[in-house]
Amino acid sequence: MNQVIHLKNRPKGKPELEDFEFVEEKKPQAADGEMLLKTKYVSVDPYLRGRMRDEESYIPPFQLNEPLESGIIAEVVESKNPNFEKGDFVNGMLDWKEYQTATGNGLNKVDPDKASLSAYLGILGLTGLTAYISLEHIGKLQEGETLLVSGASGAVGSTVGQIGKIKGCRVVGIAGTDEKIKLMKEKFGFDHGINYKTIDDMNQAVAKACPDGVDVYFDNVGGEILDAAMQNINKDGRVINCGAISLYNMTETPKGPRYEGIMVKKTVRMQGFLVRDHVREFGPATQQLAQWLSADKLTYEETIVEGFKNIPQAFLDLFEGKNKGKMVVKV
Template sequence: MEISQFVLASRPLGIPSISNFRLEKTVLNDLNDGEVLLKPWYISVDPYMRGRMNSVKSYAASFEVDKPIKGAIVARIIESKSNSFSSGDIVVGTLPWATYSIEKAETLRKVDTEKVSPGFYLGILGMPGFTAYVGMMDICKPVKGETVVISGAAGAVGIVAGQIAKIQGARVIGIAGSDEKCRSLKEQFGFNEALNYNASKSLRKELAILCPEGVNVYFDNVGGEITGAVVANLDFHARIALCGQISQYNNSKPALEYTILPHLLTRSVMLQGFIVSNYSHRFSEALAQLTKWLNEGKLKYTETIVEGFDNLPEAFLGLFSGKNLGKMVVKVN
């Protein structure tokens, strides 16, 4: 069977471009016992994939040049030689960016797409949702009346992290890249305040006005100058969950962040970096709680859906210019 797949054509220097990807034809082998034939339905593009395009040792293995890009995908089973799945079942797994693929059944998890959009298993009920859950519940631990600031607030992780902090009784301030995103954060997702860093003359001063008592919790998805502005406003004994640093992912030399260290020292701040895959023991609780909050209407979610397999690289690149509100996914027909 002939299929199309995206491979890594070259490693980017700085901001990645379409030319770092190549669409090519290949042929699938026959199905063996215990395997299934899959057709992708919703494909996730995630900021961490930028790191995998480099050839550096990290928590996630590098993509190999001339080999398929892989990521989280919700797919339909077309044919099954496994007792665990039947054709028509919808599953989630780590699959190649290919029009069809063959996988071992034990690497896949069946999902129910009757009540929620299939893409939610790549967002609020998938890795980004789990990230928001453990970052907020295990590291930040906001309590009633505290002030929580979230950067990258209008993205896949940030939208969930902010709402979880609200459920815990905190006052939540989001930072995002456009007035439209800030409006959505307040009107759709219940954030108390939202600041557009692209329109701000001084984020540090605007935060100081919004948080005269200081910031108790900072959930950082972005790093760089935005983090500098938040850290300058931290209260004593604040907690920081260092979740992402997307402002630095395309820099060959990351900015030195030592200017924030004296603030952390003098205000007795706890800063903890974390990688969600190290919290796999927490996933069943996270999935159950996120599903419950979603069903109760306490959590809301949204996705930016790019149509068409061929548009995968463009959707991925859009993450670095803020094209998404909520989770960026590609829908394949």
């Protein structure tokens, strides 16, 4: 039999384990042109929360009583496809299933000899690509500028900060524990860190950490931290809207400051970013990330949870900040 995870309910507010359902189905067999895949690593990401809502977005919502999907590393255990061999490892968007068949469309081979398999879901996957491409297109970092990053100990944020240092910037990160601040500074090379849970005034904290103002703000959380960044943004500042985890579980749209005056007076550019819009750039971007990784200019942190049955809980733990770096489930 084959274990599958379905979306049972559409969460109201924060998701719970009861919103997921484990289902057993018959183990599939590969037809001509297909291959049988065994799931090895599963990426759990905050953006999946948005797909649990039945609303129009940049990616279709999950359907109730159907499998969820995310980035997965799988092993080819049987192949009837001439482009793939038994023993190959592939990366792509796949269902939360222990075994599944695929034609190979949308899947890319990965080399376990060049990097750990899980790294292809993180620093050499959509995580790294998001950091690199968004900074190239929107951030346009210049040497000597100040880069502020929220969610800075997470997978994307920690990569953004390291690229900022490669580009010669002062990098300030925001996270939720002193342990994460220490990690950012000692492992990822950030110049300064702000623990948003222990400060009373975020505006003042950002001003103190960024005495020359903020040239580029990479936003993973939205909400009050975005407000503080905007209060300290420099003329011609750039804001990259990558995520808004502070808002994902809210049942009503919150009201906040209006940014129009700041954006006009300081000619600020604020732009949302979806890495899927830049597929044609994945090849060169991955090559650059791999080069930096092999040269020890980049490093990464992972939180690896073991067991297929623990995928839903690992996803929920993202909203409690229990991950350092990329959250991955090893099956």
